[in-house]
Amino acid sequence: MSSIINSDWTDPECPVARTLDLVGDRWSLLVVRDAMDGARSFTEFQRRTGIARNVLTDRLRKLTAHGLLAQRTASSGRRQEYVLTEVGRDLFPVILTLRQWGERHAFAPGETHSTLVDQHGTPVPEIAPASADGTLLDTDTTHVRKAP
Amino acid sequence: MSSIINSDWTDPECPVARTLDLVGDRWSLLVVRDAMDGARSFTEFQRRTGIARNVLTDRLRKLTAHGLLAQRTASSGRRQEYVLTEVGRDLFPVILTLRQWGERHAFAPGETHSTLVDQHGTPVPEIAPASADGTLLDTDTTHVRKAP
């Protein structure tokens, strides 16, 4: 379908661009979202995302090739399953901030949506980026320093 | 080029999916990244991202239509410019977590990359999602609760 290895980056020195080169397409992050919420099998990913099967094949392979997913034999039986690696699980803050932005801006007031809760059923608080001294940070108070 | 209004969501009740419906393509988040770092003009976005001009036209229009960018007349002169709205600026945590994941996992050890710093030039600390009581949260300690 398409090449699995991607070693020419859109913008090699920008970490944002590199991340998007790896997971910044229409479906990869939804696959990761579902993996975080318990999906392991091809069919389960397909059912949850609604992605076309050939495209899912491609995405699972790419995510695996890039080390975000691992394919291992299911505990019982011979079936294979896809599980998040530590690298893949580390996308948690990305999925969480996407979720929180969506909750704030992509729903009409009063419209219901799913929520992320912790083990006690308590909703996860909103992420608020802050500097080391605790002051809140945003676009106006930060800037990119180019690599040396 | 393509329809500007998007009112049939991939997965209507999931905020992650809704956000990705709005900005989850190859280029939109890079446009937002550059807008956060000072780009305002068509040419400047084109130069920084390297995106094809017709696609850039489409993305700027979509981001504007969805309220992440606003098109206003530049302070001096007659030229137009694109600026982030409050909604667009609120993607800051998303861009930041994408950046931090990239820094951790998309660079070889010792490879240099740009860095996000605050007003004092101090690097922005890593985001660590935590529950209200302060315990760190990750994929294993949270789950999605479906809308009621």
Add this chain to the structure above:
DNA sequence: CATAATGGTTTCAATTCGCAACCGATCGGG
């Protein structure tokens, strides 16, 4: 006035995507 830059639009070829059909291997029930 000539030239260049800006902010696009148009055209066209190449990729990518979505859909449906197909397929071999396995599972599960009778």
Add this chain to the structure above:
DNA sequence: CCCGATCGGTTGCGAATTGAAACCATTATG
């Protein structure tokens, strides 16, 4: 053990999206 269902894909094809380049009207600029 046989039949049907399920799993995990692959294949083929038409449609949609993208990328590259050329073109163009409207300002700036020397």
